[in-house]
Amino acid sequence: MTAILDIVVPVFTVIVAGYVAVRLGVMERAATAVLGRFVLHVAMPALIVVTLAGTDLRQAIEPGFLLAYGTGTLFTYGLMLTWFRGARGDRFDRAAVKALGSAFSNSAFIGYALLLQAFDEPPVAGFAMALMFENLVLMPLVLSVLELGAGQGQALGARATARLIVARLVTNPLILAIALGLSLALFEVTLPRGLSGALGLLGQAAAGVALFFVGATLVGSRLHASLGEIGQVALAKLVLHPLLVTAMVLLLPAFDPDLQHAAILIAACPMFAIFPVLGARYGHAELASEALLGATVLSFLSLSVVLALLL
Known part of the structure; x- marks a missing residue:
């Protein structure tokens, strides 16, 4: 148990520090946006490029990881979209937002920090592959569904939505960094x-600043909506998503055990930090x-339970 706390406590201590700093006025809440931009546009791309550039391309891309993490994530999204729309009777746009929160992990801000804490030699390639799948496959899919659910897809037209x-x-700096890093590795x-x-x-600044940013963004959030509704989204993200990824890991051909654990651990993270931004766009x-x-x-x-089962 002590070993698990040694992994989880540092991560959440930095998150709490970000929350307290903004709550007490040490930092203005508006200034936290700068931290987020620094992580997404500077620190994380730098980390991705320097890591992938020095990696054997065969180790940087593991089809088993992409298939297990990707399939488990898409199953989670599809199941929860069907559940919220069909069983609960939500409007399509609201169901699509909740399904997004159920399946899109906070890989960049929390996942990477957890990998650093949980492994002696963090499988950073798993982190990069999770970002690739989320940004190249999952994000276009959910944006298309959200546009359709909001009625904007018809207003804009298929071509405008695709553009x-x-x-x-x-224009996504993480995708550009992955492409650059893989190109450097390919051409050695x-x-x-x-x-x-x-x-x-x-x-090196990416993990700490990212966690601090997560805590800072939570300031001002209150639980006013139905606890049952919020609980279903949280339960799907924290339990169903990692369970389905685990099932895919077990069913598909075996690959690097560290990458298997990384896929499950990233899936067990809460939803990505800009979830409220996308939610706001669709009301x-x-x-x-x-x-x-x-x-x-x-x-x-x-996460403590998942780590106890994995490690």
Whole structure:
């Protein structure tokens, strides 16, 4: 139990520190957006490039990981969309937002930090592959569904909606960093020591600042909506998603055990930090914000259980 707490406590201590800093006025809440941009546009891309550039391409891409994590994630999204729309009778746009929160992990802000804490040699390739799947497959899918659910898909037209999705992909700094890192690995380009060192220093800041940002964004969130509704989203994200990814890991041909554990651990993370931003765009800001708060708080317990089972 002590070993599990040694992994989980540092992660959530930094999250709490971010919350307290904003709550007490040490930092203005508006300033936290700068931290998020720093992680997404500077620190995390630097980390991805320097890591992938120095990796054997055969180790950087593991089809088994992509298939297990991707299939489990898509099953979670499809099941929860069907559940919220069919069984609960939600409007399509609300069901689509809740399904998104049920299946889209916080890989960049929490997943990477957990891998650092849980492994002596973190399987960073698993983190990069999770980002690839989420941004190249899951995000275009859920944006298409959300646009359709909000009635915007018909208003914009299929081509305009497709252009919107493509624009999000080609301007995503994480996707650009993955493409650059894989290209460097493919052509066996060695980065100059000075550049590699600079990228490494920036990458080291990614985990701590990301967790601090997560805590800061929770300030102001309250549980005003139905606890049952929020609880279903949180339960799907923290329990159903990792269970389905685990099932895929067990059913599919075996691959690197560390990557198997990484896939399950990333799936067990709460939903991604910008979930309330997307929720707000489709008229469900309060639901998304409260679901993020509930899932993040509960994940201290659920992640501890997952780690106890894995390690």
